Each structure stands twice: as structure tokens, then as C-alpha cells.
Amino acid sequence: MTGGGPDAYEAFRTRVERLTNVSHASRLLDWDQQVMMPDGGTTARSSQLAALSGLEHDLLCDRELGQLLDDLEGADLDPVEAANVREIRRRHDRSVKVPASLVERTRQARSDAFDVWNAAKADDDFSAFADTLAELVELRREYADHLAPDRDPYRVLYEEFEPYLPYDRMVDVLDTLRAALPPLIDAIRDSDVTLSKRALSGTFDPSRQEAFVRELLTDLGYDWERGRLDTAAHPFQRGSQFDARIGTRFDESDLLDGVTSTVHEFGHALYVQNLPDEQYGMPTGEARDMSIHESQSRFWENHVARSRPFWERTLPLAREQFDSLAGVSADEMYRAANVVDPENVIRVEADELTYHLHIVVRFEIERALVRGELEAEEVPAVWNDKYEEYLGVRPKTDAEGCLQDVHWSNATFGYFPTYSLGSVAAAQFRSAFEADVGALPEVLSAEGFDPVADWLREHVHRHGKRYRTDDLIKTATGEPLTADHYVSTVEAKYTDLYDL
Amino acid sequence: MTGGGPDAYEAFRTRVERLTNVSHASRLLDWDQQVMMPDGGTTARSSQLAALSGLEHDLLCDRELGQLLDDLEGADLDPVEAANVREIRRRHDRSVKVPASLVERTRQARSDAFDVWNAAKADDDFSAFADTLAELVELRREYADHLAPDRDPYRVLYEEFEPYLPYDRMVDVLDTLRAALPPLIDAIRDSDVTLSKRALSGTFDPSRQEAFVRELLTDLGYDWERGRLDTAAHPFQRGSQFDARIGTRFDESDLLDGVTSTVHEFGHALYVQNLPDEQYGMPTGEARDMSIHESQSRFWENHVARSRPFWERTLPLAREQFDSLAGVSADEMYRAANVVDPENVIRVEADELTYHLHIVVRFEIERALVRGELEAEEVPAVWNDKYEEYLGVRPKTDAEGCLQDVHWSNATFGYFPTYSLGSVAAAQFRSAFEADVGALPEVLSAEGFDPVADWLREHVHRHGKRYRTDDLIKTATGEPLTADHYVSTVEAKYTDLYDL
Structure with missing residues (x-):
């Protein structure tokens, strides 16, 4: 049989479930930060969220996931399975195109930008935010x-x-x-x-x-x-x-x-x-x-x-x-x-x-x-x-x-x-x-x-x-x-x- | 210079921090389950915790972490750094010795055993739990x-x-x-x-x-x-x-x-x-x-x-x-x-x-x-x-x-x-x-x-x-x-x- 059989789909499913579960863990950490977390927790929470986001990125870019997606091209899948493959294919293909260094620079720039924006808003001083905005635009370009x-x-x-x-x-x-x-x-x-x-x-x-x-x-x-x-x-x-x-x-x-x-x-x-x-x-x-x-x-x-x-x-x-x-x-x-x-x-x-x-x-x-x-x-x-x-x-x-x-x-x-x-x-x-x-x-x-x-x-x-x-x-x-x-x-x- | 320099320690530190952050995420999910989570959340939460625990295991067993630990053997580390290496060395060495299949069988057996124990206790019937206990003992042996x-x-x-x-x-x-x-x-x-x-x-x-x-x-x-x-x-x-x-x-x-x-x-x-x-x-x-x-x-x-x-x-x-x-x-x-x-x-x-x-x-x-x-x-x-x-x-x-x-x-x-x-x-x-x-x-x-x-x-x-x-x-x-x-x-x- 070809690679795209039920075994490939099961292996794909296991990987995707892991990826989604990491994402749900992040969402809970975010919920907690907004609703429950004491102020002192910010430092540790940021580092937890960054770790989970890095893992999610790695799981999404994973070469074996890419191989499974290739194996599942043209496989005999039901419409729900095919939709699952389509959605992950798109995310995987986009993620692997972006260098890890850009992901990290963007993460850091976003993290720094929040305080800059917040201060500029408090001081009603757009000029204090202009360079940051220009940098963020450039990163997204x-x-x-x-x-x-x-x-x-x-x-x-x-x-x-x-x-x-x-x-x-x-x-x-x-x-x-x-x-x-x-x-x-x-x-x-x-x-x-x-x-x-x-x-x-x-x-x-x-x-x-x-x-x-x-x-x-x-x-x-x-x-x-x-x-x-x-x-x-x-x-x-x-x-x-x-x-x-x-x-x-x-x-x-x-x-x-x-x-x-x-x-x-x-x-x-x-x-x-x-x-x-x-x-x-x-x-x-x-x-x-x-x-x-x-x-x-x-x-x-x-x-x-x-x-x-x-x-x-x-x-x-x-x-x-x-x-x-x-x-x-x-x-x-x-x-x-x-x-x-x-x-x-x-x-x-x-x-x-x-x-x-x-x-x-x-x-x-x-x-x-x-x-x-x-x-x-x-x-x-x-x-x-x-x-x-x-x-x-x-x-x-x-x-x-x-x-x-x-x-x-x-x-x-x-x-x-x-x-x-x-x-x-x-x-x-x-x-x-x-x-x-x-x-x-x-x-x-x-x-x-x-x-x-x-x-x-x-x-x-x-x-x-x-x-x-x-x-x-x-x-x-x-x-x-x-x-x-x-x-x-x-x-x-x-x-x-x-x-x- | 030898492999065990500051670069190796920094690379080691990055990996260990990621591992610990995943562990802290698990702990928060556990806290939430005990204090905040609605009853309906159990299914998803179990699967999130299993995913994080699997990731933690993978991060701990990771070959590159093993290589860094080897590089850091005998390196010129301060006492705090040396303690960090000692502790992770021990966990890594133990983890890599255990086959993934045994980890998974044990996880599943533990998960199943809870309900068996709970029912046996409610019915005051140890015989309903005896085989499960024997199986768990065998897995730990x-x-x-x-x-x-x-x-x-x-x-x-x-x-x-x-x-x-x-x-x-x-x-x-x-x-x-x-x-x-x-x-x-x-x-x-x-x-x-x-x-x-x-x-x-x-x-x-x-x-x-x-x-x-x-x-x-x-x-x-x-x-x-x-x-x-x-x-x-x-x-x-x-x-x-x-x-x-x-x-x-x-x-x-x-x-x-x-x-x-x-x-x-x-x-x-x-x-x-x-x-x-x-x-x-x-x-x-x-x-x-x-x-x-x-x-x-x-x-x-x-x-x-x-x-x-x-x-x-x-x-x-x-x-x-x-x-x-x-x-x-x-x-x-x-x-x-x-x-x-x-x-x-x-x-x-x-x-x-x-x-x-x-x-x-x-x-x-x-x-x-x-x-x-x-x-x-x-x-x-x-x-x-x-x-x-x-x-x-x-x-x-x-x-x-x-x-x-x-x-x-x-x-x-x-x-x-x-x-x-x-x-x-x-x-x-x-x-x-x-x-x-x-x-x-x-x-x-x-x-x-x-x-x-x-x-x-x-x-x-x-x-x-x-x-x-x-x-x-x-x-x-x-x-x-x-x-x-x-x-x-x-x-x-x-x-x-x-x-x-």
C-alpha cells in the first residue's frame, strides 16, 4: 500500500493532537494570567508562554510532520480527515518558510513594544512610539x-x-x-x-x-x-x-x-x-x-x-x-x-x-x-x-x-x-x-x-x-x-x- | 577551548529552562483542575497533561541535551552551575534508560487504576483491586x-x-x-x-x-x-x-x-x-x-x-x-x-x-x-x-x-x-x-x-x-x-x- 493509509493518518493525528494540546495549555496560562494570577507571576508566566510557543512552532515545523503531510497527499481520506490535513498543511508550509531567528526577533520586539506603546499613550506622545512602530512594520514585511x-x-x-x-x-x-x-x-x-x-x-x-x-x-x-x-x-x-x-x-x-x-x-x-x-x-x-x-x-x-x-x-x-x-x-x-x-x-x-x-x-x-x-x-x-x-x-x-x-x-x-x-x-x-x-x-x-x-x-x-x-x-x-x-x-x- | 565552555552552559541553560517551563505549565493545569475547572473539562485536561508530560520526557531524553551534558563534564563551572548540571544529568540518565513503551504503558495503567481503586474502596472489595495492584507493582519492577x-x-x-x-x-x-x-x-x-x-x-x-x-x-x-x-x-x-x-x-x-x-x-x-x-x-x-x-x-x-x-x-x-x-x-x-x-x-x-x-x-x-x-x-x-x-x-x-x-x-x-x-x-x-x-x-x-x-x-x-x-x-x-x-x-x- 502507499504511504497515505490509515497508519499515516493516525501518526498525523497523534502529532496534531499534541500540537493542539500545547496550544490549549497556552490558552489556559493566558486565561489564568488575565483572571487569577498574582502580579508577581508575570516574569515566570512570560517565560512559560514563550517556551510553549517555541514548542508549538517546533512541533508545527517538524520534518516528520511534513513527511506525513506528503504521504497523505492524495490519500483516500474522508472529508473530515481531508479538512484536518488541509488546515495543518497550510500552517506547516507557512511555518517552515520563516527563519527561527525572525520568529524570535519578532517575539522580542512585540514583548518590548507593549511598554513603549503604553508609555507613549500615557504621555500622549506618538513620537516616542514611532520608531517602534516602524520596526514592527518592517519585521512583518x-x-x-x-x-x-x-x-x-x-x-x-x-x-x-x-x-x-x-x-x-x-x-x-x-x-x-x-x-x-x-x-x-x-x-x-x-x-x-x-x-x-x-x-x-x-x-x-x-x-x-x-x-x-x-x-x-x-x-x-x-x-x-x-x-x-x-x-x-x-x-x-x-x-x-x-x-x-x-x-x-x-x-x-x-x-x-x-x-x-x-x-x-x-x-x-x-x-x-x-x-x-x-x-x-x-x-x-x-x-x-x-x-x-x-x-x-x-x-x-x-x-x-x-x-x-x-x-x-x-x-x-x-x-x-x-x-x-x-x-x-x-x-x-x-x-x-x-x-x-x-x-x-x-x-x-x-x-x-x-x-x-x-x-x-x-x-x-x-x-x-x-x-x-x-x-x-x-x-x-x-x-x-x-x-x-x-x-x-x-x-x-x-x-x-x-x-x-x-x-x-x-x-x-x-x-x-x-x-x-x-x-x-x-x-x-x-x-x-x-x-x-x-x-x-x-x-x-x-x-x-x-x-x-x-x-x-x-x-x-x-x-x-x-x-x-x-x-x-x-x-x-x-x-x-x-x-x-x-x-x-x-x-x-x-x-x-x-x-x- | 574545550566543549564545556560558557557557550555549552548557555545552550544547556536554554534547554533546561524550556523543560522547566513545560513542567510549570503542567503544574498550573493541575492547579486549575483542582480549583477552577468545570467538571466537563476533564477529558481535554487529561489529554493536555499527557501531551505536556510526553514533551517533558522528550526534552529530557533529547540527544543534544545528552551531548551538552557530556561537554560540560569536567568544565570549569561555578558551584551553582555545577549543581544544575548534576541534577539534570541524573534525570537525563534515568530517562534515557526507560523505553518509551514502558512509560506509555505505565501512564495508561495509572490512569485506568484510579477508577478501579475508587470503585474497590467504595465497595469495600480489595479483591477487585488486587490484579491492578499486582500489575502496577510489576510495571514499577x-x-x-x-x-x-x-x-x-x-x-x-x-x-x-x-x-x-x-x-x-x-x-x-x-x-x-x-x-x-x-x-x-x-x-x-x-x-x-x-x-x-x-x-x-x-x-x-x-x-x-x-x-x-x-x-x-x-x-x-x-x-x-x-x-x-x-x-x-x-x-x-x-x-x-x-x-x-x-x-x-x-x-x-x-x-x-x-x-x-x-x-x-x-x-x-x-x-x-x-x-x-x-x-x-x-x-x-x-x-x-x-x-x-x-x-x-x-x-x-x-x-x-x-x-x-x-x-x-x-x-x-x-x-x-x-x-x-x-x-x-x-x-x-x-x-x-x-x-x-x-x-x-x-x-x-x-x-x-x-x-x-x-x-x-x-x-x-x-x-x-x-x-x-x-x-x-x-x-x-x-x-x-x-x-x-x-x-x-x-x-x-x-x-x-x-x-x-x-x-x-x-x-x-x-x-x-x-x-x-x-x-x-x-x-x-x-x-x-x-x-x-x-x-x-x-x-x-x-x-x-x-x-x-x-x-x-x-x-x-x-x-x-x-x-x-x-x-x-x-x-x-x-x-x-x-x-x-x-x-x-x-x-x-x-x-x-x-x-x-
């Missing part, structure tokens, strides 16, 4: 050059995060958003309707907020046997199908923040909890990439938790903890959860609409940096000009302008677009859900959250990485990724809310 | 045979846990305890004095107990910047000098259990917190083996927390949480903490004196099993006879007899003696402390816990694995390990308590 010397380096970096959502489609999506959103935002700015955040503002004891969101998570269908909830400085989600944990935060003066943060992370966690148990350790037992992950969190955050029926259903739970909500209606809460604020310059505080213009600014600047069309020191001026052009506001400082996000200090160029792709995919999944099951608000009112969770499990979650991303979207919704559903959904929603 | 085919296999297994405390000295220590303790216990049994546990019994809200032991840990000198306290089914300690965590438990009806468990684990944690930061990742930055670790926990548990000045100092803290202690004196608490109960047949509930007889029984049975002088099915009868002989009680069931401990299901033959060695070393450290600083009760009364922590840091903690165990003891106390200090200390203490 070098990386892209090793992978594909003849291609646009920004494309290559984007494909790190979205291997199977074509770059041109991503550009189309952002073009559509940049064209469609400003008129809608202008109309809201000009509207006579003013929505108030008051219904969700006040004083809300954090421990009571926690009790409330625990009830809410149970109602949403979170499996507590396979997860846990903790508080963290930044909301996040980590783990596997057997143990998908949520980290959230509570703002004492703002009930909405804790709810949307928790529901957002629930969307990630539900995806992970529903991945197939029997494929744990293999790519088909892992979530698809960033955009699909973000589509799940945004589905639950924006289409569920910012809907009127959500607040009708959830208000009684909230009132159990907060007597002050006795006089507030579900409709007031719904409106408070959907205030559009074009004056805001901070991405992570942005509403559902302006959010994408924050992304477009970053995408355009990053792409120009990576392509060598823009120098690091030019970033603040370009940033502020673009904010003025797209959002109609000009940041007053670099701290609240181009230094606001941590991402560039981590050299994650090519990542920001996936946030918008996720929102857009969420709206497309919603349309497909509505075609299959019925209008989302009616379903939520009549049947609660289960039909939504069931549909997402069936069409998205249970597949893991079995399908390429574009195929997954096509299979689930009948068409390739498009921003049309997003645009029509928000036009309808905000026309109603702001009486446009 | 095979292991010992690979390491040293011509030596007593029990010795070889003992040296897994205590490489540097000579076997004959361990046997001497146990012989001394077996001779000295029964007369003392008989005298207590015959004494007219009866000590009562009443002062520490009652109803103690667990969350108030936790608040109390947190204050106590602060007073003891626990560094909260480098550690944390959680509750767990079994008290334990995990982590590095940067992050040495304590897991404890609280019994609502018994204040003593939470205090001794916490102080015991504090003893382990203080040792770890005081290991040298700059040697993190190397053997000299890790704790010495089991007996020394246990000497630290027993020092704090038995010589500090079971002393009269401890309760004089701690009673006000306890009263802050428990009004019911208003009428209880420190002396009553001291006496309640030192009740000797020869009727007890359960090791983990044993008092300071009878404890060692529980150990002697296990040692004698294990040694006979491993040497092939005893068959697994004969264990229950031998066990019960020995309990009758040494402790004057006969277990009524195997569940409370030879099935009581988990250790054999994990095939950790050779481990039990280290518990007694730890107690004995603790008393020896106490004598040395008293010679250096002053009588322990007086020092505790006058100056609190700091002089004790300082002495232990200086003479034990800061050395890590720099010295072999017997050298460490000799350097710290002026003589090799001996049970004499233990015997004289407990004779004086219990003669006073029981008016012998």
Missing part, C-alpha cells in the same frame, strides 16, 4: 516576504488571520460600509429623535450585576458544566469545547456594558462549546478563524442583546437584582442600548454603526504602512484627517487617536478588518436564520433563545474548521459573504429608532 | 530493572523520590520511630489526662474561616503578591517562586482542620516563594525533593501551629470572626490541637505521633510487594495484622484499611517514607534553629513568625537544589539526618501535655 516575496505584503498578513475569506471580498465589504454608513449616520445626527442611555445608567452593584448575568447566561443556554464566568480587565473568552470560559467586566455606573460584554463573550463561548467533542485536538474540532468567531459574538450582542424582545425577556431578571429598574420599561432599555454617538472617537466604545468607520481608518493606514506608502511618523496626521473625513470628528490627542489600540504594539497588522467582517457575517447569518425559521424578534418573543442557538450550532458551530470560511458561509447562507444584509438590517433598525 | 538490574528494586524506586537521602538512613529513621513511638503512645493511652478537641469544635462558617486564615497567612509572612489562596477538595500547593499558590479546605465543624491544612501548605509555599528568582527555570531555582519540602510544611504545621504561643497570638484573629471563641482560652486551643488518638485507623486524620506508624506499615508492605516477597492478594491480612501490632487497632474494613490511600493506584511505591523523613527533618531544623536563635516557643512569643521564616530562608529555602539533600541537612544542622531530635521533641511535648 520581512515575514510576508518569506511567505510570498512577489505578493502584496498586506494581503499576506491579512491571510494570517483570514486564510479563506478572499482579500478582495474583504475590500469590497469595507468599501460598501464606507459608502453606506456615513449617510445613515448623518441622518441620525440630523434627526429630531434623541435616544437616552438613562434607563441603563445609574448605580449598579457589581456583585448584583454578576448574579444577574449568571441568570442571563443560564437563560441563553450557556453550559455551566463546560465553562465558568469570571471578571477580567478586558472581556474575553478562552478554552475548548469541554471548557469554554468567559471573562467579563462590570461598570458600576452602566448596566449595558456588563450585559453586552457578557453576551458578546457568550457568543464566542457557545460556538466553542458546540464544536464536536470527538474532533477535540484536530482542526475540525477548533473554531474557524476570526471573522466567523466574531460573527457569533456579534450575532448575540447586536442582533439578540440589542433587540426589543431581549429586553422584554430580560428585564424581570434584572429587576430581581435592581429595585431601581421598577419604573423602567423594556422599550426604554432597548432604546438606551442602541444610542448612536458619532462624536465618540474611541473604537471600543463605539456604537454598532460608527464602529466600522473606526475599522476602515485602521485598515487604510495599516495597509499603507505595510506597503511602504506611509511612514510611521506620518500616522497621527493621517489618522486625524481620516477621522474627520469619515466620522466628522477630530481626536484632540494621539492618546485618544492613533495610540488608542494595543494591536499595533503586538504587530497584528491585517487583523482589524476581521471585526467588520464578523459583523457583516452575523447579519448574513441572521437573514439565513430568518429565511429558515422566521423573523428573529418574533422567534425570540415566542420561543426564547433556543431556536437561535440550535440554528447556529447546526449551520456554523458543529463544523469547526471542516469547511473553508467562504464555503462555510455559502453552505450556511446560500451566498458568499456580502455586506448587503448588514446594511439593510441596520437601515431598517435605525430608521425605526430615529424616525428617519 | 520493570522500570527499576531498566534503571539498575542488579539492585534492590524498592531502593531504586525510593531514589526516584529521594535521590540524595541514603536508603539506609531512611530505614534507620523508620526503625527508630517504630521503636520509640509505641511506648510513648502506650503511656498516653494509660495516662489519666484526657485532652479535649472541644475548644476547636463547633460551627464555624467557612467564609469566616477563610477570612481568618487570610489574616493568619499575612501574619505568617505569606507574600500575596506572589501567591493566592483558594479552596480545594484536598489541600495542596503549586507554583514557582513568582507565584506559589495555596489550596486549602474548611470543615464547618472543626476549626483546627482549616488552620493546620492552611499552615501546612503555607510551609510549602514559603519554601517556594523564597527560592532564588534568578535561578527560575533551573534546578537551583526549584525546591529540593519530597522530604525537605515536607519538612517545611511539617515545621510550620507541627512546631509552629501546634504550639502554645501560636494560639496565644492567633486567638485574637480567630475571635474577630467567631464570637463563640470569647470564652475559650489559648491554652485550651493548644491542647485541642494536640490530642493523640491511637484508635484512629486513617492516616490523613492521624495525630503527630501515630502518623509514623501508619507510614511504617505502608513502607514494609510496599517493600515486600516490590521485592516479590508478598503477593497483592495477601495485602489486606498483612495490613490488618501490622495495624494491630504497631497501633493496637485493627481496621474493620479494607476501605478503612489497605484501600484508604490513593497512592498505590498511582504506582507511587517508595514515596510514603518521605512523609516521615520530612517530620524528622523538621524537628532537626527546629533544634538547629534553637541552637542559633533561641527556644522556639520563646522566640514565637517575643518576636512572632519572622525569625523562623528568616532562619529557614537562610538555611534551606534560598539554596534550591544547590546542595544534595544530605549535604543540605548537614550544612543547615551540623549533622546528617537523624530521628533523635524528633523523638526528644515529641517526648518532651507529650510528657508535658499528658502529664506522663
